[in-house]
Amino acid sequence: MIANLPEIYMTQTKAGPDIAAGRLPDDAYAENFGDLHPLLDPHEAAVEADRCYFCYDAPCMQACPTSIDIPQFIRQIATGNPTGSAKTIFSQNILGGMCARVCPTETLCEQVCVREVAEGKPVKIGQLQRYATDHYMAENDTTPFQRGAPTGKKVAVVGAGPAGLSCAHRLAVHGHEVTLFDAREKAGGLNEYGIASYKSVDDFAAREAEFILSIGGIELKTGMRLGDDLDLDRLRTEYDAVFLGIGLGGVNALGVPGEDKEGALDAVDYIADLRQAKDLSRLPVGRRVVVIGGGMTAVDIAVQTRLLGAEDVTIAYRRGQDRMNASEYEQHLAQTNGVKILTWAQPRTLVGENGALSAIELERTQEQDGSLAGTGEIITLPADMVFKAVGQKLVQTGLEEKLTLERGRIVVGPDRKTSLDDVWAGGDCVLDGEDLTVAAVEDGKIAAESINASLSA
Amino acid sequence: MADLRTEFIGIKSPNPFWLASAPPTDKEYNVVRAFKAGWGGVVWKTLGEDPAVVNVNGPRYGAIHGKDRQLIGLNNIELITDRPLEVNLREIKQVKRDWPDRALVVSLMVPCEEENWINILRKVEDTGADGVELNFGCPHGMSERGMGSAVGQVPEYIEMVTRWVKQHSRMPCIVKLTPNITDVRKPAQAAKAGGADAVSLINTINSIMGVDLDVMSPSPVIDGKGAHGGYCGPAVKPIALNMVGEIARDPATYGLPISAIGGITTWRDAAEFMALGAGTAQVCTAAMTYGFRIVEDMITGLSDWMDEKGYTSVDQFVGRAVPNMSDWQYLNLNYIAKAKINQDLCIECGRCHIACEDTSHQAITNMVDGQRKFEVIDEECVGCNLCVNVCPVENCITMEAMAPGSIDPRTKKVVEKDYANWTTHPNNPMAVREAAE
Numbered sequence: 001m002i003a004n005l006p007e008i009y010m011t012q013t014k015a016g017p018d019i020a021a022g023r024l025p026d027d028a029y030a031e032n033f034g035d036l037h038p039l040l041d042p043h044e045a046a047v048e049a050d051r052c053y054f055c056y057d058a059p060c061m062q063a064c065p066t067s068i069d070i071p072q073f074i075r076q077i078a079t080g081n082p083t084g085s086a087k088t089i090f091s092q093n094i095l096g097g098m099c100a101r102v103c104p105t106e107t108l109c110e111q112v113c114v115r116e117v118a119e120g121k122p123v124k125i126g127q128l129q130r131y132a133t134d135h136y137m138a139e140n141d142t143t144p145f146q147r148g149a150p151t152g153k154k155v156a157v158v159g160a161g162p163a164g165l166s167c168a169h170r171l172a173v174h175g176h177e178v179t180l181f182d183a184r185e186k187a188g189g190l191n192e193y194g195i196a197s198y199k200s201v202d203d204f205a206a207r208e209a210e211f212i213l214s215i216g217g218i219e220l221k222t223g224m225r226l227g228d229d230l231d232l233d234r235l236r237t238e239y240d241a242v243f244l245g246i247g248l249g250g251v252n253a254l255g256v257p258g259e260d261k262e263g264a265l266d267a268v269d270y271i272a273d274l275r276q277a278k279d280l281s282r283l284p285v286g287r288r289v290v291v292i293g294g295g296m297t298a299v300d301i302a303v304q305t306r307l308l309g310a311e312d313v314t315i316a317y318r319r320g321q322d323r324m325n326a327s328e329y330e331q332h333l334a335q336t337n338g339v340k341i342l343t344w345a346q347p348r349t350l351v352g353e354n355g356a357l358s359a360i361e362l363e364r365t366q367e368q369d370g371s372l373a374g375t376g377e378i379i380t381l382p383a384d385m386v387f388k389a390v391g392q393k394l395v396q397t398g399l400e401e402k403l404t405l406e407r408g409r410i411v412v413g414p415d416r417k418t419s420l421d422d423v424w425a426g427g428d429c430v431l432d433g434e435d436l437t438v439a440a441v442e443d444g445k446i447a448a449e450s451i452n453a454s455l456s457a
Numbered sequence: 458m459a460d461l462r463t464e465f466i467g468i469k470s471p472n473p474f475w476l477a478s479a480p481p482t483d484k485e486y487n488v489v490r491a492f493k494a495g496w497g498g499v500v501w502k503t504l505g506e507d508p509a510v511v512n513v514n515g516p517r518y519g520a521i522h523g524k525d526r527q528l529i530g531l532n533n534i535e536l537i538t539d540r541p542l543e544v545n546l547r548e549i550k551q552v553k554r555d556w557p558d559r560a561l562v563v564s565l566m567v568p569c570e571e572e573n574w575i576n577i578l579r580k581v582e583d584t585g586a587d588g589v590e591l592n593f594g595c596p597h598g599m600s601e602r603g604m605g606s607a608v609g610q611v612p613e614y615i616e617m618v619t620r621w622v623k624q625h626s627r628m629p630c631i632v633k634l635t636p637n638i639t640d641v642r643k644p645a646q647a648a649k650a651g652g653a654d655a656v657s658l659i660n661t662i663n664s665i666m667g668v669d670l671d672v673m674s675p676s677p678v679i680d681g682k683g684a685h686g687g688y689c690g691p692a693v694k695p696i697a698l699n700m701v702g703e704i705a706r707d708p709a710t711y712g713l714p715i716s717a718i719g720g721i722t723t724w725r726d727a728a729e730f731m732a733l734g735a736g737t738a739q740v741c742t743a744a745m746t747y748g749f750r751i752v753e754d755m756i757t758g759l760s761d762w763m764d765e766k767g768y769t770s771v772d773q774f775v776g777r778a779v780p781n782m783s784d785w786q787y788l789n790l791n792y793i794a795k796a797k798i799n800q801d802l803c804i805e806c807g808r809c810h811i812a813c814e815d816t817s818h819q820a821i822t823n824m825v826d827g828q829r830k831f832e833v834i835d836e837e838c839v840g841c842n843l844c845v846n847v848c849p850v851e852n853c854i855t856m857e858a859m860a861p862g863s864i865d866p867r868t869k870k871v872v873e874k875d876y877a878n879w880t881t882h883p884n885n886p887m888a889v890r891e892a893a894e
Contacts, residue, residue: 043526050524052850056807056823078524118804373853 009290016382017356018264019289023309029280032307036198036333037101037127045131049078051115052123059112064432065442066093070109074128086136087144089129093445094169095162097137097208098191099170099438100130100201104296106329108438117299137207142214148175149381153455156181156239158226161189162437165212167451172217173190174452179239180218185227187213189247189427191437193272196300198307227397234420241451242419244410244425245444248392254292258350259388263357267291267301267389274304281409286311287386288358290360292347293389294324295435299331301387303341313339314381318346318365318372325435345379346372348401350386360386394429415450416443459763460770461756463497465736466629466654466714468587470497470560473771474727474755477718477739478502478564478633483538483711486547494749495756498560500631500657500739503537505566505590506573510598511537514675519666519686526718528602531742532664532683534677536598537566549557549623550584560737562631566592566604569614571621571654576655578626586807589654591622593644594660596637596687606660609635612647619651634658634700636693641700655714656704657739659697661687690742693807694720698733702782705734722751724758731771767840772866786880791873793865794840794856796820796833802853802877805829809844817843835866 024032025322040048043348060070071086076085089096105111105126113122138143155175157168160182168178186192191205191243213220224230226246236241250268253259263286277283285308294317306313315334317324321343324331334341345362352358364377394408404411404419409431416424428435433443461472475492475498476482483502521530538545553561563586567573581589593615595605598671608614615632622630632648636659645656646760663685667676675683697719700868704710717735720742721727727738743751759771768774798809798821810831813821820837821844822830833844845854859865861874879885 053806053808055805056811057829058807059805059829087579114804423512 003112006300007408017352017358019263019284019384020287021031021284022281024281026281028309030179033197033201033304034281035201036196037130040085040124040127042133045082045086045128046080048124048128049074049280051116052078052393055114058124059114060109063108063112064092065436065438066099066445068092068096068110068129070125074123074125077128082132082135083139085132089133089134090144093438093441094143094212095191095208095437096129097133097211098162098200098205099441100133101204102191103436104193104329106325107327109325110149113167118130136213137339140337141211143169144278145169145171145212145215147216148240150177151175151455153177154179154238155241155243155451155455156235157243157245158230158235159183159189159245159247159427159429160187160209160220160222161245161247161427161440162189163248163382163440163444164189164243165209166426167210167243167426167448168444169215170448172215173452174448174456176217176240176452176455178218179351180220181224181226182220182222183228183246183249184379185222187220187222187291189245193275194268194297194300195275195306195437196271198274198297198304199212208417215408226399226456227395228389232399232402232423236377236420240455241371242423243444243447243451244429245427245440246425247428249395250393251388252393253390254347254388254390256349258352261350261352262355262356263352263384264386265388266352266386267293268392271304273296283308285310286380287364289314289385290381290383291315291387291389293317293387293391294319294326295389295391296326296330298324298387298389299326299334299339301389302334303337305387306337306339310385314342315339316342316345316347316360316362316381319367320344342379342381346374347386348374348378349376350383351380357383357386364365368383392428408434416445416447417450422454459760459768461497461760461763461769462570463474463737465560465716466588468498468560468562469558470737471558472497472756472759473731473737475499475560475562475716475737475739475877477741478571478592478709478746479745479831480533480535480743480745481741483540485552485627488548488561491744491749491752492552492556492559496559496749498562498587498737500562500564500590501545501549501586503564503566503595504542504577504658505537505599505604506568506577506817507542507873512536512539513679517678521666521692525708527740528690528746530664530666530688530755531668531690531745532661532686532688534597534686537564537592537781542577545582546580548890549581549586553585553587560588560619561586562590564590564592564633565797566595566599568604569608569618572627573878574618574627575818578622578628582626582628588631588654589626590633590827591618591621592633592660593600593618594633594635596635596661596663601649606635609633609644610638612643615644615647618652618857619648623652629654629780631655631657633660633718635660636696636700636719637745642703642710645707645710645713648781649710649713653713654711655716655736656702657716657718659693659700659719661689662696664688674814689720690746691722694722694726698730700732701730701735702779705776705779706782706855711738723764724755726758727755728762728774729778731775733782734776734779736771736775753854769832782813786851787878789876790882791875791877793872795835795838795859796840796842796844796854797857798833798844798854799832799852800830800832802850804850804853805831807831808847812843812847817841839867 054071075087109125110122116122179352187209188205216380289310291302349361363374410425427440463473478500510583540691593609598606600607632653665675716737718739722743810821810823
């Protein structure tokens, strides 16, 4: 269950925080957490695909971290060949289905679409990608790729998130024997436990993981955590190569008094519980919620608490809205869901009695000579729950003694090789990682190619 | 408001928009609805002899669609009217009586025997209809029985039947031509020789709309089989325009009134046909797609355009483009144009580049100083206009004429100010030489 949740949820008193489950009518949950962008129907897809100009040296393709041949896959939809379209997508990005749902396309392919430039209405690349990949996954049980002839080489892939799945799949294509470890119960990483529910309905993350593993040659072992159940040195001895796609298991603290109060929660933990909840009407949520942060996680938690029935949800961000990591689209999504965005405010104290939270004090901020400073002006927001969404960090578990880390992340080269010759890494755990599913997929793909080259040498 | 009234071979109508002989004009009910909607005239769906023909009871139409189901082309395998002759004649008489100001022309198709024509002409004359249109164009079903396009493909038959009609009837006679021939001027000349008052064209084009790849049969599929039908709709307009223009400018038929048919969907389409010599514009597919109400915009659109151009009556612009319809050999070879890309409008899709690079003259860049940029290379540009046509932004690429006296960067030659065509070009073995030679 949710970490840090106060006992008082169930035995609420007038004076205590107002945290309760079942704030909404029963049928509201399914509606609120339904698909954010329902699947295009064939006619919509044909019309939308026809909008694509099939650009020469297309900017969208340049902007895609996995270099999907976007004009080609859209043309394949337009010509009535969605299967071929999906193959075009999967050949560059085996998690094309999830990326179609979660990619911030408005800052990637769709931002540079010439239709965006021309008329402010880009081709709906993400939705078309979903159309093709959903079609393929509905019609086929396995990926369009064959497991390669066995090479006799064994690779350990640690972390079954987007980077690990991508890496494992590509290694299987090359015929290597892969053991895929994950600390959690299920594969998928943040796809399964992290992203907002309305972006991945109908258990898509689990279905996609199963789809990827169907290529064969990948043994999934869950409940195995690096540092606890797995040791890097032993993996290096037992396998010919190791890929680390372990994500960022730790959460940054606010570093203010009162942070340990009940009701002050890590956004990622709450989202994980929400994603795994069988019945959302039984998930307790505060009446007044304050989210600290400005990224995708902040928006995800803010919107989802609203959708659970929180009455008053505020995102507090310490700089201006233009500096938020959450894309403009995500910010609008928050605002249209009734989330208030309070900018230029940083947390000072979490206030409450008897260990329970009642309010958060924020200090107004301003930029002075390029750095952020408090103005001394204090705003107090009543709060039953405060979510910390100020970034995650690597749980190092002794890695720092074995690998070169910098600013708490694993340092890798362009081929995603770490400072160790037989260890590669990718996804959120590496330095300069982009914090995007699609970037993690690319890391896994590049690493797999590099591992293959190394093992074939 | 401009005067749209039309007098075509003596037949008056309040505007030049007529419904073509086709399913929309098969019955009194439809025709009355059309007149109420504002159509200037109709050509009643082709009458034949009793017993009436039968139609297939499966699909009679097939279509080509754009991605958003825009109907681009339609084909049909309907035959002439399948209602008894007397019923049609009775309704025609009633409609003409009720709508005296509208044009009502009756389309006819009977076997190529003089008696058959005499017989039906007498009956039509009794209805008070304004004229007849001889259907020498229907390309399916009837042609297999020696009628329709089977007649229209043999100029001698056209002339013979037209002569009978003019001999045995006082009604104005329009001969409807088939496009399923090699040179449309020949049947038009035959119609004129036979005494036709006008020609109308084009009838539909022989066509197979597609192949059903599951059934492995041409579509539309009727119980596992398909047959060719007649193609019409917006897709055929360019073919019709050419044929209308060829007849309009042929010295042998110059001045012969033309009623245009073929993909006319808007007032502008109609204006284009009229500029190429047509006195009236017949419509079918557009009405079958949208209903009769489209005539409202055809009327106001044409009228507004005429006001804008200063035309007060339609005869002021009918045929105005005919003198400019020329042959390739007379086009000015000294006219030199270069494509010009307006960088402010360019959205950098690169279609002009790849079209030119892969399929034409390598005259458009994709990169300038390391930046994505599409510019015309005047040294290579032949002025072909392909880039203009593939560019998704209207008016982004234009063809700019080079000023006489300047140097064409491609040929390094001076742009001559004088007109010169192929007939006198030195590369032409048949060129007309100077008299001194």
